[in-house]
Amino acid sequence: MTEQSTARRSRFTPLRAAQLYDAVLDLLREVGYEALSMEAVATRARFSKATLYRDWGGKPQLVAAAMKYHRPRQIDTIDTGSLRGDLYALADQSQNGEHAQSAAVHLGVGHAIYDNPELRHTLREVMLDPILDDIHAILRRGVDRGEVAPDNPALDLVPSMLASVSIARPLISEATLSRADSRRFMEALVFPALGI
Incomplete structure (x- = not known):
């Protein structure tokens, strides 16, 4: 801009x-x-x-600006002092109301993302990249503190996996992603992949 x-x-x-x-x-x-x-x-x-x-x-720019404005809470301020704590804090930000509204909007733009490269690029730049960057920063702090090996192959996969869960949930389940679901996802998949 x-x-x-x-x-x-x-x-x-x-x-x-x-x-x-x-x-x-x-x-x-x-x-x-x-x-x-x-x-x-x-x-x-x-x-x-x-x-x-x-x-x-x-x-495309107006839709991306509206989605960014109403994006569920920012995650760039999460820093509990441990990677496990940070990931739990990330999971705890999952609230039914926010995710239900966000899911409805994602479904509203879903098909257009595939057919409209300008929309896809704009949404990625405005919404997805900042979220992925924030998750990467959380993981880097875990590496810096010695909680995760720097060569752990899951480090590059976890950010996309976390973003995918909230986007795909409405397509595969009638229920929205709850705080408990997010914590269970962390404990069953993310923590073991990171070895924490």
């Missing part, structure tokens, strides 16, 4: 930005990505279509 577009966007109050992003995600859940239009977003959020295009560029 350019400095100019960041400066322009700052003229919106946090409340107006939240209303816009809520409208985007509501429409995603209702009609999916393909049927979502900038005109529908503009109407629902009471923004001009010209403003949306000027400040967000297009539908």
